Amino acid sequence: MTQQDYEALSPETLASRLGSVESIRARLGDPSQWTVREVGDGNLNLVFIVDGPEGSVIVKQALPYVRLVGDSWPLPLKRSFFEYNALVRQDARDPGSVPKIYHFDEVQAIVAMEFLSPHAILRKVLIEGGRVEGLADMLGKFCARTLFRGSDLSMPTAKRKADAAMFLGNVEICDITENLVFSDPYFDAEMNHHTPALDPVVKVLRDDIDLKVTAQHMKWAFATNAETMLHGDFHSGSVMVTETETKVIDPEFATYGPMGFDLGMLIANFLMAYLSQPGHADTPGARDDYQEWILGVVADIWAGFEAEFTHLWRTERTGMLYQASLFEDQGHARGAEQARIDRLAAIWRDTLGFCGIEMHRRILSLAHNADFEKIENEAVRARLEARSLMLGRTLAVRRGAITSMAQVIDLARQTNMEDYL
């Protein structure tokens, strides 16, 4: 029924179909004066910028198939429902971190929301060498707040379980992650593609049993460890920035999963931005300072996450796990601290595991990163992609041995000087 009543919007029909929605009209003014542009360049959806006499609004509508692939790959509209629900929760858990929502229509799979302007997609900014004040601070805090506050560390468990059950319905979207992220990169899967010159490195990785086992262990963790509500697709294309402001968008991959998943994917995309910089430098070395800035962001994201998670652990641990009644109330605050250190260590290991896998799938699987794709010289691109593949391998397989962000950054700098082809 939902599917039958659904109709895709177009720039021509948008004003007549949404002009009567009061919350949208209040933002834009007279619908007869709206101008509509379709700007969706992502993989899955229609995205319209609607300008009216009094303001602008983003209208995002799910398509019943994967846009990147076409209608041969159907994808349910209900992902819009999960995106809406995730946005509402993220805004409650880290107020102001995501666009304001003006309207949600489940049947039409439409979310109308705040038009962020003059924000740009972070990935584009990183490719151009732009800097954002407060970027790491916002992203680290966003992770800590959404991950902590969506878990049994904070929520009443009946509510957490109901939420987890609801998000388990996001099956087809999780299926994309489960296949494209964790499995396809490691064998010759149908939708894979990669820069041809990478062949020898790809062969090494696909013959690497420790790596493949690691990838499947991470898939196990992703599929079974329902620790908290994740963003689920937290890369630099899901972040919008100005020079001083950072917002998070597009949580349609939201699902319950392990805390390290969002952190790992985010850090992976910064490490890929770092390693890809030589391909965007006008002259050799021109991006050296900028590369160091990116590594600083990586370090500060983790540090910010850890600090905020610690703050929330000490001040908002109201859920059923590690209750104060067992620790602080018994004069055993040290026990709660010890437990926090253990949990952070587990999140750290997961973060490295997911980070390494993400650095592979963006080069070997279906959905690639502009960071590398925009490098037109294939030999240069392959050399930089190979670095990402090899660093990802070390981070994922050695996640139990690498114990600090300083070690990660040191490994990144070292990898940035190596040649694997």
Next chain:
Amino acid sequence: MTQQDYEALSPETLASRLGSVESIRARLGDPSQWTVREVGDGNLNLVFIVDGPEGSVIVKQALPYVRLVGDSWPLPLKRSFFEYNALVRQDARDPGSVPKIYHFDEVQAIVAMEFLSPHAILRKVLIEGGRVEGLADMLGKFCARTLFRGSDLSMPTAKRKADAAMFLGNVEICDITENLVFSDPYFDAEMNHHTPALDPVVKVLRDDIDLKVTAQHMKWAFATNAETMLHGDFHSGSVMVTETETKVIDPEFATYGPMGFDLGMLIANFLMAYLSQPGHADTPGARDDYQEWILGVVADIWAGFEAEFTHLWRTERTGMLYQASLFEDQGHARGAEQARIDRLAAIWRDTLGFCGIEMHRRILSLAHNADFEKIENEAVRARLEARSLMLGRTLAVRRGAITSMAQVIDLARQTNMEDYL
């Protein structure tokens, strides 16, 4: 509405209320000749044995409160729905392992099922010093088959996720486990009670920060790691036996959780049976051989589980995790074996953790074991309970260091000779 239409059965009303159910009548014959006995001695439900001219049937009905405590502790009837659904799945995954079901009525929270005769509750048999042929083999296989086949190692993931979402509704039952098992034993919780002479040991445990942190880590695992459908209450009171047959009953605590939970609880109850034997010996040493038989069962349960899990891993790994397309199909069967060893190691660690916690909660929390409770001499009981508490502590806290069942059995034998009071 469900709650309004619900009416508790009684021996007087049972025949008139269920006499028209064809599947029950077919087993029993003419309802006017049924005789009904209420035999529920558990904590939660009404249980009737119904004898008719042609056979017997068990009728189990949930009560809207915790029977052990009274109507001050309401408990939803829907646990009957979860029990029914768990029984159906267990029978499909390990055929013949559970009673056959004749009838299910969701509104009345009634399950009518096979009357197992001449079976006795395993816990009673263990207290009496009875032996059961094939016990460990059946229990080890049951764990392997139900745990493996209810997971993403075997099931289509969309079906597994739908199942996991459904069982997330068993909130109030999980809440019992979460509180009574993982938290209450470790502080002076309202419903706790213990043998008074244990006070000094209880103080030591409740001051033991490493132990409390461990218990909460295991609670975290129980609450978040939705690996498979668990029995959820897999102790020796949930097993019925003859001298040669073993059946599993009462899965109303079914939930998705970590594989080690069922195994750990089961092994804990055997270790408590072992340590309690001196309290049931007519003369000192009279149960020495029997104690060794119990330890043999413990060893064989794990060995049987490991062997069957390995067999299923090699022959039925049809789920989305550790796919053959990544390993065997690439000539990397060794990778799949390496992954299996890792997974078994993780299950083993969890098993020890849950085992140790279960050995505490049965002595310190609300629901105790007849194994110890039936020992009338309080000084003897306390001495044996103290052994269980201390062994549980070692198993839980040192779960990362204890690597074989031989070590566990050695620890049990050692503990069996010590005096902590």
